[in-house]
Amino acid sequence: MPLESCMILLDNSEYMRNGDYIPTRLEAQQDAANLLVGAKTQSHPESTVGVSAGTQLLVSPTDDVGKILNALHGLEFNGVSNVTASVQVASLALKHRRNKNGSQKIVLFVGSPLNNVETKALQKAGRQLKKNNVSIDVVAMGELEENEPKLKELVDAANGRSDEGERTCNLVTIPAGVLPSDVLASSPIVHGGTGGSAFAASAAAGAAAAGNVGAGVGDFADFGGIDPNMDPELAMALRVSMEEERARQERAAAALAASSNGESKDAEMTDASRPDPPAGGDAEMTEEEALLQQALAMSMNENEPATEETTAAAKPAGAPEEMDEDAAMQMALQMSMQTEEEAPKEEAKSDQQFQDPQFVNQLLGSLPGVDPNDPEIQNALRNAKSDTDDDAKKKAENKKDANNK
Numbered sequence: 001m002p003l004e005s006c007m008i009l010l011d012n013s014e015y016m017r018n019g020d021y022i023p024t025r026l027e028a029q030q031d032a033a034n035l036l037v038g039a040k041t042q043s044h045p046e047s048t049v050g051v052s053a054g055t056q057l058l059v060s061p062t063d064d065v066g067k068i069l070n071a072l073h074g075l076e077f078n079g080v081s082n083v084t085a086s087v088q089v090a091s092l093a094l095k096h097r098r099n100k101n102g103s104q105k106i107v108l109f110v111g112s113p114l115n116n117v118e119t120k121a122l123q124k125a126g127r128q129l130k131k132n133n134v135s136i137d138v139v140a141m142g143e144l145e146e147n148e149p150k151l152k153e154l155v156d157a158a159n160g161r162s163d164e165g166e167r168t169c170n171l172v173t174i175p176a177g178v179l180p181s182d183v184l185a186s187s188p189i190v191h192g193g194t195g196g197s198a199f200a201a202s203a204a205a206g207a208a209a210a211g212n213v214g215a216g217v218g219d220f221a222d223f224g225g226i227d228p229n230m231d232p233e234l235a236m237a238l239r240v241s242m243e244e245e246r247a248r249q250e251r252a253a254a255a256l257a258a259s260s261n262g263e264s265k266d267a268e269m270t271d272a273s274r275p276d277p278p279a280g281g282d283a284e285m286t287e288e289e290a291l292l293q294q295a296l297a298m299s300m301n302e303n304e305p306a307t308e309e310t311t312a313a314a315k316p317a318g319a320p321e322e323m324d325e326d327a328a329m330q331m332a333l334q335m336s337m338q339t340e341e342e343a344p345k346e347e348a349k350s351d352q353q354f355q356d357p358q359f360v361n362q363l364l365g366s367l368p369g370v371d372p373n374d375p376e377i378q379n380a381l382r383n384a385k386s387d388t389d390d391d392a393k394k395k396a397e398n399k400k401d402a403n404n405k
Helices: 025-043 065-073 083-095 119-131 144-158 180-184 196-210 215-223 232-273 287-303 308-314 325-355 357-366 375-404
Strands: 004-010 048-053 056-062 103-110 134-141 170-174
Touching: 004 025, 004 056, 004 083, 025 048, 025 065, 025 103, 025 134, 025 180, 048 065, 048 083, 056 065, 056 083, 083 103, 083 119, 083 134, 119 134, 119 144, 134 144, 134 180, 144 170, 170 180
Parallel strands: 004 048, 004 103, 103 134, 134 170
Antiparallel strands: 048 056
């Protein structure tokens, strides 16, 4: 934006106590004035801003932001507003500005009813501003039905055409309940673009309907919503960061698409390498299912009772169809008697071996640390032999008695 000297005219009448703007009209006005001070001072290094409240000049045009902010926040309520007198004071302050170069601008906040102000007086003030090459922007807060027609006459009288054919004076009406700073952020008062009263009214209506803070961010989407004229370094840094992020997302999307194509090709090759299923009813049967069915069939055959054919096949050739139960019982008795006869024979054989003195002496001599000629061992052997003889005699007598019976 070009070099500019701006005067901000604040309304500090008693009507600014109303709470139709959050938190009050006066505090909402101060918030919007802070926005304008930042925008104007950052637009150009040599731009200056002054502040006046009613007919009282608080700060003449200066580039000292701290002095301007102190004047804004130290504002107090004072009687009734006088628009025409305030405009004349502001025009005089601009006339005696320090830097005569650059354009002149007045931003007028109106929050009290213009009952005692005639339309002709406002038109005359507007024509005087146009004659002195001073443009004016009006911000209407409250009492819109009564003030808007009169303020429009003031803007139309002071409005002129710049070299680019744009309107230099604007009227912005702010509905109740909407923050003025949100509306001004997207208005030509801050950006210095085209618009006029119609544009300002539409911006205010859009902000009131959607409640969108920073509705004009889309105008500088490439710079992250930052006006490059206000902060060129920050806007350029945001733009570079956004371009890098966009490039990274494009590379990630390309890599994802390439990987998905590779996976689809691998799946097609795997399907092609699989053998075709056999024709017939078992075409869909896999190898594991076939093995499972075979195992089930074998288990069912084991659990089924033997049929007549299998029983007949298991019998030896020439055998009778039905075996005599008596013959089977006799065969079992013979087998049990043979086992009983073999057991005593083995016991007798082992007893005979231990009764042989030579065998016992040889066995004892083979044991380490045992002397077969020890008197105690000899006595034990003799006692064992006598016990064995007695047992043999008893068994013989018992057998003889059993035979006699």
